[in-house]
Each structure stands twice: as structure tokens, then as C-alpha cells.
Amino acid sequence: MFEKILQVVERSNAKLTGNLDQFFKRFAPFKELPFFATHFTDFTKVIIYSFFVLIPLLILKILFPYKRRFTYPILLILGIIGLSLFGIFLGFLQLLYGF
Numbered sequence: 001m002f003e004k005i006l007q008v009v010e011r012s013n014a015k016l017t018g019n020l021d022q023f024f025k026r027f028a029p030f031k032e033l034p035f036f037a038t039h040f041t042d043f044t045k046v047i048i049y050s051f052f053v054l055i056p057l058l059i060l061k062i063l064f065p066y067k068r069r070f071t072y073p074i075l076l077i078l079g080i081i082g083l084s085l086f087g088i089f090l091g092f093l094q095l096l097y098g099f
Helices: 002-025 040-063 071-098
Strands: none
Touching: 002 040, 040 071
16 A cells, blocks of 8 residues: 555656656756756755645644644744745856856
8 A cells, every 4th residue: 555655656756857847948058057956846846745734734723723733833844945945046046147
């Protein structure tokens, strides 16, 4: 059972990576890319997977508004999403001024 779930996750991760590579390929020139620009897909996948974790936590926070137990993981995940967005922003700046 666990192997089946793992295979489904691996296939969906491969599809997501392929789609993101196709999307970001039109922004990247055919030269050697700087550090942040090479990790566009990684930053974007972190954001997408973080939303999958964040949505149930937000639902629990709505159901139990006075529990601090849900506040800290929500803030941690929002911080991770913010850092990933900052990494994508730096990657686009490197593409803009690097060539």
C-alpha cells in the first residue's frame, strides 16, 4: 500500500517538475543560468507543496481559533513560502541583470 502511494507521489512530482520546466524555459536564455534562476522549479514546488500542508492547518485554525498549537506551524509554513517567493524574485532579478 505504501509503495503504491509512493509511486503516485513520484509520478505527480515528475509531472509537476516537467510542467514547471516547460513554463520557466521561456524566461531563461540559452546560456549558463545563475544560482537562483536554476532553482525556479524547486522554489515553486516548495510553494505548491507548502499550500497542501497549509490548507488543512488553516481549516483547523478556523475550527479552533484560540488554540496556539496551530498558529506556530502556520507561521512557519508562511515563512517558508515567503522565502521561496523571495528566491524566485532573486532569480528573476539575476536573469534581468545577469545578461
